[in-house]
Amino acid sequence: MTTTETTGTAPAAQPDGTPLLHASGVIMRFGGLTAVRNVDLTVNSGEIVGLIGPNGAGKTTFFNCLTGLYVPTEGSVSYRGTVLPPKPHLVTKAGIARTFQNIRLFANMTVLENVLVGRHTRTREGLLSALIRGPRYHKAEARSRARAMELLEFTGLAGKADHLARNLPYGEQRKLEIARALASEPGLLLLDEPTAGMNPQETRATEELVFAIRDQGIAVLVIEHDMRFIFNLCDRVAVLVQGQKLIEGTSDVVQSDDRVIAAYLGEPIATTEGDAGTDAGTDGATDAETDTDPDGGSAAGEQENDR
Ligand SMILES: Nc1ncnc2c1ncn2[C@@H]1O[C@H](COP(=O)(O)OP(=O)(O)O)[C@@H](O)[C@H]1O
Ligand SMILES: [Mg+2]
Incomplete structure (x- = not known):
């Protein structure tokens, strides 16, 4: 389904309007x-949708509700018109894949093996033949490896297929998480802070990667603190504040909304919680610098006390 342009720099969307999630x-x-x-x-097919909001706004919790990690207290989540069972493996099977704010890789497995793990939700039916290790198993295994290599190629990690995951630099570990998520052949990919801890070049490369994923026909829902990244990339952005959706709209509408500027852009948005300590410090600086609002700092104090 790779159609025309693959340059990926233009935020031109081709959403076809079919509701996916x-x-x-x-x-x-x-x-x-x-x-x-x-x-x-x-989230409609063909779309890249952003989810932003201050730390503690409930973004990751919402992702966890979408992916069956949490059973929502109330409400429902459906995918392609069918209500999803709140079980992560069934959600993956239905066609939703995700990455985590805190990288979750098998550190002592190779890069290729990590992607193969991601494929196994797709090849479950082969359990018996896996035990027997008959020709069907070997064929499926070869196909899986070929596909995994293709995904490593796609994410720029092919040269490191046999490196241990733990030896990859941080930015490449995040890419590997994406490759592994893609291995389940999703229709929708959820990314939780994919550029946290990345330098500006890695962030740009991730932007290109997300466009390329969308161009493959996979819709994307992405949580990020880097405003330039979000507003460049997304067809639509929803803002969560204190667990509630404050506003949803195109990048232009959202980034010029006074409430967003006050409630979100004003907050010091370093990801100090959750992520490995190494990136927390620099992260905040990058975020502040990418904010579009020059007097964002002045609103910071207000946000602290805001309900
Ligand atoms: N498993 C949990 N148990 C109790 N509180 C939680 C749990 N997960 C998240 N929270 C709380 O829910 C709120 C939203 O957190 P989170 O979804 O991680 O925010 P965000 O991703 O927007 O930074 C926070 O107050 C957090 O402490
Ligand atoms: Mg979070």
């Missing part, structure tokens, strides 16, 4: 804390 009235409570409050979100 539809989350309706999703609420997630942890004891007394409501992390996600009645969120609706649709």
